[in-house]
Every structure is written in C-alpha cells, then in structure tokens.
Amino acid sequence: MAAASRGGRVISTFLRDPSRTCSWCANSNQWRSQRFYSSNPTSPSIQPPTPGVSDPSADILSPPVTQQTREPYRIKSGIILTRPPLLTRELTPFESAFFLYQKRLNERLAAPFRKAFYFRPDTPAALDWQLKRRERRGVAARDIGRYNPRGRTGWDDEVLVGSPLSDPAVVVERLVQDAELRVSEDGEEIPEEDRVKVERPLPRRTEADEKGDTRRLDRLLDRTLYLVVRKGEKDPWQFPSGDVLTSEALHETAARILAESAGVNMNTWIVGRVPVAHVITDPVYKPDSTLQKRGEKTFFLKGRIMAGQADLADNAHGLTDFQWLSREELQELLPGAYFRGVRNMMADR
Template sequence: MAASSRGALAIRGLLRTSSPRLCRQCATTGLQIRAPKSWRAYSGAAAAASTATTPIDLPPTTTPTPSEPATPQQQQQQQHGKSHYRIQAGIILTRAPLLTAEETPFESAFYFYQKRLNERLSMPFVTSVYFKPDTPALIDWNLKVRDREGTVAKELGVYHGRSARAWDDELAAGDPLSSRAAVYDALLRDATMRVSDDAEIIPVDERVAPEAPRSRVTEADRAGDVARLDRALDRTLYLVVKGADGRWAFPAAAVATDEHLHETAKRVMDKTAGLDMNTWMVGRVPVAHHVVRPVLGEDGSLQKRGEKTFFLKARIMAGQANLAGNPFGYTEFKWLTAEELKASVDDKYYHSVRNMLADR
C-alpha cells in the first residue's frame, strides 16, 4: 500500500469522531459496526433496560436428552437416605517407636564397609594429641591397640587402612563381624579399663566391666503381654478395645449435634481410656473412615441403621489406658502392631484403615 493511501486512512479516522475506532481491514471494506448504547449503571431506566430480554439474547434451544439409567451403586445411595446412617467419630491412639529399626544384613554390611573405607581415607591417628605422655590413659590405649594389632577403630577387627591389602575391605558373606552383637562385644571389651590410676595393670578378675545396653526385647515381649506399652519398642502400637459384641475396634461414639468430629474423638478418648494419659491430637482432619451399610427389610423398611465412622489420629506421650467406668461398654484393651491389628479386627474394618498405618 502506498504512503498516500495510508495517510488518507489516518485522516478518515480522525474525521469520524462519532464512530468507534476501526482496524484497517474494516475501514477499507466498509463494514458497519454499531457502537454500544451509552447507559448509566445507577440509572433506573438503564437497569430496567438491562433486565429486559430480547429474542436475540435468548440462548439457543436444545432438545432435552434422556437421562442415563442410574447405576446399582447410585440406586443404593438413593435408597439409603441420610437418616439411615449414624455419624460417628473414632480415635486412633498410637504409641510411636522408641527404638530405631533393626538393621538388615545388607545395611550392617554397608555401614561396616563405610567404616573401613574411612580408615583408608582418614589421616593417621596421632596419640600425642589425645593423650599426655606417661599417663594411665596412654598405657591403657597402647595395650588395647596392641590387642587389635594396630587397628585404631574398635569394632572393625584387624584391618590396616594404609597397608598393601587395604583394598580388601569387604567382609565375606555370612561373616558375623558386622553384626550388632559383635559390635556390642567389641565396644564393651574396649571400654573396660585395664590400667589403674596408679599406672598399674589391673588383673583380669578385678576389672570392672561397664554396664551393657539393655536388650531390645523386653519382659512384656517375652511374656506376650499385649496390654503393656513397653513392648515392640521399634514398632508403632495402636490402641484397640473390645466392645460388648466381642469385636475389637478403635474407640468410637456417635457425634452429637453440637459437636465437631475432633471434639467427639477427644471425648471418646477421655471417657474410654481415662485421664491418666498425656495425649496429643495430631489434627482435626480424619485420616480414615469406615462405612457399615444399613439393614433393610424386604419391604424397604429400615431394620438397623448404618454407621459412618471417621477416625482421627492421636499420640500417647505418657501414662496408660484405663477402661474402668467407661460408658461405652468396653471391657478389654490391647496395644497392637499393624500385623497384630490385622489379625484381631474384621477384614472390612482393616481394609478401611490400612492406608493410615505406619510402615513400622
């Protein structure tokens, strides 16, 4: 397009002050576009005009499509009204693990390899930095290092990180040197003092061995007492109670009209297990739910109401459960692991809560 034609279009746009601005294509083709009517939003006449509907503003008519037939699940939901269910709130009271998990053979071998690798890469151990000369501590250290044939580490066996065989730092399959028991024995043997404060060698029968760590297996584990909290120290325990019907489940009760779910769960926990526990509610949002369908007669009449139970999670910090005087009819309680819980409750009940159980 020439420059003169562009100038003519610009002048034409300036002269048409009453018309809306047009693009170059609309101006050359002569397309007529009506400007919108000016109106004031606060005017009553404008409001009346805006509410009036013209045939052009009506949406296009569509032929109604026939509704699809309801599925059996939808028919069952329509049949079971809201009044056929009782809303309940339950509490899943847990005791967190007190010990770390038992190491697998692969983990033990890996950590042992890392320790020997550290012996190869670390600087030589300088005794003058840690021990004063001619002291009982230095004499005791020299005796223990001589028994280990010069190995500085206490639980690695005989290994020299700077020798020609330093590359051979892996254990053979089945070697018990990396086991927990072997590590305990090595550390306890090294912690026994062999030199007295007078720099004299203590006889073997007069040496005092340090106190060994307690066993991971407690007296409750040996006795099989599932009502105690000092059992399965490396696992998460869950409180379950035995109801009047003989079934084991988490404590639960119906939600009152003036209560929230977390308030009902707190009330159930206090009235079921007593106030002799220091507990903590993790949150106010349910972590699992369980649905029991209502029982209907042949004529569709309600025989027994169903239940929708929402479970909230809590932690026990101290204390113990006490079912004395509880108003829900619970007679016994247990602290169970996830595997023991699966064997104690119904299959459908466990299927509803299985996804919130901890891995260990």
C-alpha cells in the same frame, strides 16, 4: 433480590425497606448454623429450606418447614491412638556388612586417629589406649576387625555378607570390652577379676515380648503400636469411637471418646482436625423397605501417646479389654472391611 412474583402479582421486597429481614434468609442462616452431621436426630423445628415455596405469614416468598425423616446413618468419630517406634529397626545382613565396609574406608581415608590430640603422654588413659591398640594389632577403630589401613591388606576393605564382624551382637561385645578400664590411676594394669564391669545395653526384646503381653507399651520397640478396645469376648475389636453430638466437631468427639474409654491418665496429642480414615456400615432395612437398623459412618482422627497407659476402669462405654498391637497383628484381628478402611493410614513399621 429485587422482587418476587406469585400468580402474576409482583411483591415488593427490600427495595422498599432494606431494614426488613428476609424470612428465607433467616431460615437459611438458622439451617447453616446447625451441625447436621451429628448422630443426634435433627430437631423437627429446624429444617433445610425449600426454594420456591412461600411462607403465608410473610409478604415474600419463603420455604416451608418439611417433616423430618430419620437419617439412615449415624455419624461417629473415633481415634487411632499410636505409640511410635522407640528403636530403629534391625539391620539386614547386607546393611550390616555395608556399614562395616564404610567404617573401614573411614579408618583408612577420612579420619586417621591422632593419639597426641586425645591423650597426654604417660597418663593412665594413654597407657590404657596403647594396651588395647596392641591387642588390636595397631588398628585404631574398635570394631572393624584385624584390619591395618597402612599394611599390605589396607585395600582389602570388602566384607562378606554374614561375616561375624558385621553382626550387631559382635559389635556390641567389642565396644563393651573396649570401654572397660584396664589401667589404674597409678599406671598399673588392673587384674581381670578387679576390673569394673561396664553396664551392658538393654536387649531389644523386652519382658513383654517374651511373655506376649499385648497390654504393655514396652513391646515391639521398633514398631508402631495401635490401641484397640472391645466390649465383650464375642464383640469385635475396634478403635475407640462414639457418636458425634450436635454441639461437637469430629476432633472434639475423638478427644472426648478417648477420655471416656481409656481414662485420663495418658498424655496424648491429636494430630490435626482432619480425619485420616473412615469406615462405613450399611443400614439394615425390613422387607417393606422401612429402616430396621441405622448404618454408621465412623471418621477416625490420628493421635499419639507420649506417656501414661490406658485404663478401662469405670469407662462410660462398657469396654472390658484393650490391646496395643502392630499393623500385622491388627490385620489378623480386625474384621476385613474394618481393616481395609483404616490400613492406608498405618505406618510401614
């Protein structure tokens, strides 16, 4: 910036005194230091500079301060808090039959069982193994059925889709029966009524699934759940969100809103500082084109819950209810435009 001209008169600038501060630059730096994406109205004393207009109080060209106008949109930030799947999904009938086929191939080709490597002769464990293997007609694997890899049917590895052997419940039952100890320390077979029962695995469906309790986190264990809240029975369900303050970034607002809405008794983690989705609500204007109601631009960040539970007691946003729902349940519950704005960040399961 060597010189500036107004009305044919050249005004000297930094070439004469480099230590002096340009008023246009000072206003520009002050403008850049503000967070004008916040929901709060901008201070009238700090305005964006207008190039080409001089400041009468300065000896160089500088932009004047214009009158602040009310922005038609409020900027909000929210969090899409998720609970990831705790179980793998259920296998399809084809996948179950395929994995049984693979286990039979492994029994015949890749991993022949060596008894001497696992059991010492004439020990209770070896006697227990021999007893169970005789009942399986010499098959080492516990869950591949009446299949002898060394007999005449050794190459008959195919399994029909829908076979009982490929049913996960049948596989669990076979493994539980095989884990039951049937030989005592004295080498004697234990009567059935005296055997110690093996603890069975918990079912995939929980009590919350049976009761349809959508507030609990121990439901739909093989799906991703999302936290949604609402203020009243007639208000729509939505993700926790709130206004962005001038002194906050989007991720800082999301963390604050989550604590104010669902309490601090949760161990959560906000994944990154970049929004993963956004929803826009258009402003409402009066017939004379004046602004009646400001619109909203809500930017959502993604979060994970690792422990704890949501607690709406004494929340700062007047929330009265919350739910942990899957993607399909959210599609039925959320407003159409709202769901379309966030659906692309949701997991398939």
